[in-house]
Amino acid sequence: MDISHIPQTLPRFSATFDPHAMAEIRRAAATGIYDIRGAGAKRKLPHFDDLLFLGASISRYPLEGYREKCATDIWLGTRFAKKPIHLDIPITIAGMSFGSLSAQAKEALGRGASIAGTSTTTGDGGMTQEERGQSKTLVYQYLPSRYGMNPDDIRKADAIEVVIGQGAKPGGGGMLLGQKISDRVAQMRTLPMGVDQRSACRHPDWTGPDDLEIKIEELREITDWEKPIYVKVGATRPYYDVSLAVKSGADVVVLDGMQGGTAATQDVFIEHVGIPTLAAIRPAVQALQDLGMYRKVQLIVSGGIRNGADVAKALALGADAVSIGTAALIALGDNDPALEAEYNKLGSTAGAYDDWHEGLDPAGITTQDPALAARLDPVAAGRRLANYLAVLTLEAQTIARACGKSHLHNLEPEDLVALSIEAAAMARVPLAGTNWIPGQAGL
Amino acid sequence: MPVVDLAACSKRDLNAALHALPADTNETHWRVENPAGQHSLAAGLDAPVTVEIAGHAGYYCAGMNQQATVIVEGNAGVGVAENMMSGMVHVKGDASQSAGATAHGGLLVIDGNASARCGISMKGIDIVVKGSIGPMSAFMAQAGNLVVLGDAGDALGDSIYETRIYVRGSVRSLGADCIEKEMRPEHRQDLQRLLDAAGIADVSADEFRRYGSARKLYNFHVDNAGAY
Numbered sequence: 001m002d003i004s005h006i007p008q009t010l011p012r013f014s015a016t017f018d019p020h021a022m023a024e025i026r027r028a029a030a031t032g033i034y035d036i037r038g039a040g041a042k043r044k045l046p047h048f049d050d051l052l053f054l055g056a057s058i059s060r061y062p063l064e065g066y067r068e069k070c071a072t073d074i075w076l077g078t079r080f081a082k083k084p085i086h087l088d089i090p091i092t093i094a095g096m097s098f099g100s101l102s103a104q105a106k107e108a109l110g111r112g113a114s115i116a117g118t119s120t121t122t123g124d125g126g127m128t129q130e131e132r133g134q135s136k137t138l139v140y141q142y143l144p145s146r147y148g149m150n151p152d153d154i155r156k157a158d159a160i161e162v163v164i165g166q167g168a169k170p171g172g173g174g175m176l177l178g179q180k181i182s183d184r185v186a187q188m189r190t191l192p193m194g195v196d197q198r199s200a201c202r203h204p205d206w207t208g209p210d211d212l213e214i215k216i217e218e219l220r221e222i223t224d225w226e227k228p229i230y231v232k233v234g235a236t237r238p239y240y241d242v243s244l245a246v247k248s249g250a251d252v253v254v255l256d257g258m259q260g261g262t263a264a265t266q267d268v269f270i271e272h273v274g275i276p277t278l279a280a281i282r283p284a285v286q287a288l289q290d291l292g293m294y295r296k297v298q299l300i301v302s303g304g305i306r307n308g309a310d311v312a313k314a315l316a317l318g319a320d321a322v323s324i325g326t327a328a329l330i331a332l333g334d335n336d337p338a339l340e341a342e343y344n345k346l347g348s349t350a351g352a353y354d355d356w357h358e359g360l361d362p363a364g365i366t367t368q369d370p371a372l373a374a375r376l377d378p379v380a381a382g383r384r385l386a387n388y389l390a391v392l393t394l395e396a397q398t399i400a401r402a403c404g405k406s407h408l409h410n411l412e413p414e415d416l417v418a419l420s421i422e423a424a425a426m427a428r429v430p431l432a433g434t435n436w437i438p439g440q441a442g443l
Numbered sequence: 444m445p446v447v448d449l450a451a452c453s454k455r456d457l458n459a460a461l462h463a464l465p466a467d468t469n470e471t472h473w474r475v476e477n478p479a480g481q482h483s484l485a486a487g488l489d490a491p492v493t494v495e496i497a498g499h500a501g502y503y504c505a506g507m508n509q510q511a512t513v514i515v516e517g518n519a520g521v522g523v524a525e526n527m528m529s530g531m532v533h534v535k536g537d538a539s540q541s542a543g544a545t546a547h548g549g550l551l552v553i554d555g556n557a558s559a560r561c562g563i564s565m566k567g568i569d570i571v572v573k574g575s576i577g578p579m580s581a582f583m584a585q586a587g588n589l590v591v592l593g594d595a596g597d598a599l600g601d602s603i604y605e606t607r608i609y610v611r612g613s614v615r616s617l618g619a620d621c622i623e624k625e626m627r628p629e630h631r632q633d634l635q636r637l638l639d640a641a642g643i644a645d646v647s648a649d650e651f652r653r654y655g656s657a658r659k660l661y662n663f664h665v666d667n668a669g670a671y
Contacts, residue, residue: 196661
């Protein structure tokens with residue numbers, strides 16, 4: 001019987017078992033191990049794109065672009081430190097380790113940050129000469145592993161960041177696979193060469209906020225109360241975590257949303273633990289306000305900052321500064337389409353490459369292979385980062401002037417509306433065209 | 444000899460004075476009266492001086508020590524000699540949790556017992572405990588030596604890297620990837636050096652058993668997943 005005239009059902013992919021989910025099932029069945037990758041959450045999340053600035057009109061008075069001043073500087077660590085940090089822009093470079101990144105990449109981050117008048121940050125692997133030498137302002141991370149931790153480097157740092165967690169993996173420790181544990185990395189971390197390094201997820205000599213308070217006091221005693229002490233948390237329960245960080249004596253709280261990147265961890269961890277940056281800021285600011293510490297303890301927000309609008313929105317929601325990691329690596333040259341053929345050889349494509357743990361990065365950034373690392377010119381890459389930071393600042397200033405603000409810090413939630421109900425609820429600003437803030441009583 | 448009475452001045456004054464000492468100071472022997480269990484006493488020293496603490500110390504006594512000799516005549520709280528780089532810390536009483544945590548060098552001697560997590564993440568320090576140690580000691584221990592004249596608690600050396608552990612008494616249980624290893628002549632010699640350094644004359648290196656890493660978890664293998 002001829003059935004060619006009967007309309008056929010089109011092949012239909014399941015929305016639940018989509019090609020990505022099925023590929024992951026097959027990969028897991030073939031290997032018996034979870035997928036490890038770098039970067040942050042890749043799923044679509046409520047984000048800064050779901051917010052808009054209102055700008056000035058008759059009811060608000062704008063500043064003249066390019067003519068009237070819109071300041072961008074920031075002080076960090078004014079609560080207790082004898083030597084607080086003054087930065088030209090409220091955009092810092094997030095902690096990324098030598099080990100996860102090449103020495104050239106770390107040097108480039110230092111160069112770019114210094115040109116732009118901002119700080120860079122060490123990572124889970126100690127301080128390198130390249131980084132200290134090229135970073136005018138360097139924040140030294142104090143992590144559970146304490147790899148390379150020593151008092152000489154603490155004294156050389158401009159601030160100390162006690163890392164409790166990060167947005168990509170709140171509750172998880174560091175990970176650096178054997179491919180990247182080169183001679184130099186192994187020596188700095190006191191590890192056997194080629195070992196798959198699994199860092200602890202909790203600090204070895206304190207547990208809980210009461211202990212943290214004593215630990216912070218020790219760090220202050222060791223550094224004679226000179227250096228600002230930051231506390232970094234992954235965004236999970238920001239109201240309580242920020243409250244406890246303040247109670248423990250932090251000068252600065254760094255809050256990292258789930259879009260924040262990592263050098264390596266399980267994909268399931270990155271995509272399913274923690275909350276989006278957008279959802280974390282207002283509870284954190286609320287905690288500071290409830291404690292009477294808003295603007296006294298500074299709040300740095302990170303995780304998914306890409307452009308000056310994101311910077312301005314984070315500041316308008318109450319952050320004192322933002323921090324960038326993934327965007328900084330892209331500015332250096334990560335995932336550049338010019339390297340497409342090489343990404344293809346690694347089974348990926350420019351823009352999607354996230355196997356940073358394998359150490360084969362053709363851009364020379366997330367690698368310890370000397371030949372690959374040598375591809376990155378720290379001077380040129382540093383210049384690109386400085387350019388990018390300048391654009392972020394100019395864009396944020398453009399928006400701030402349009403809202404009538406003479407300093408980026410004068411941006412406020414009242415300048416914002418949301419495009420979606422979710423974003424309105426998370427950012428606690430009205431849905432555009434309404435006075436409705438979900439979860440709060442209307443006007 | 445400078446004597447600092449913490450009933451009359453602050454810990455900040457004490458630490459600031461010790462930090463200000465030049466490398467060639469003549470004030471090489473300090474005594475701290477009335478410590479009253481305060482935290483971070485003699486933390487962050489970097490000079491070849493001796494500091495005697497006449498009583499109990501709180502958390503992080505002699506933290507990040509370099510060069511100095513710090514003697515605690517009582518008990519020490521959490522994290523004594525944490526992240527020590529060099530020098531010596533001697534606790535004449537007992538020590539709380541995380542004694543010698545993450546320390547890169549120097550010698551920590553504890554006359555009494557040490558609580559849980561003794562030598563956690565140690566990175567080159569030598570620790571000699573004349574009494575016993577608590578559970579999860581030498582967790583993720585990377586380098587250095589841990590010598591215990593008494594007994595060790597549960598999960599000794601869990602996820603250990605290259606630290607050598609010598610225990611004279613019993614071990615309640617070993618942690619993941621920690622195994623008993625052969626005591627070869629070089630180990631006896633090294634252990635004897637540590638006993639001598641700690642001033643222990645009446646104990647023989649022959650009385651100890653050695654523990655270290657099986658190195659099976661150094662690189663991930665799916666068959667070891669249950670051990671992680």
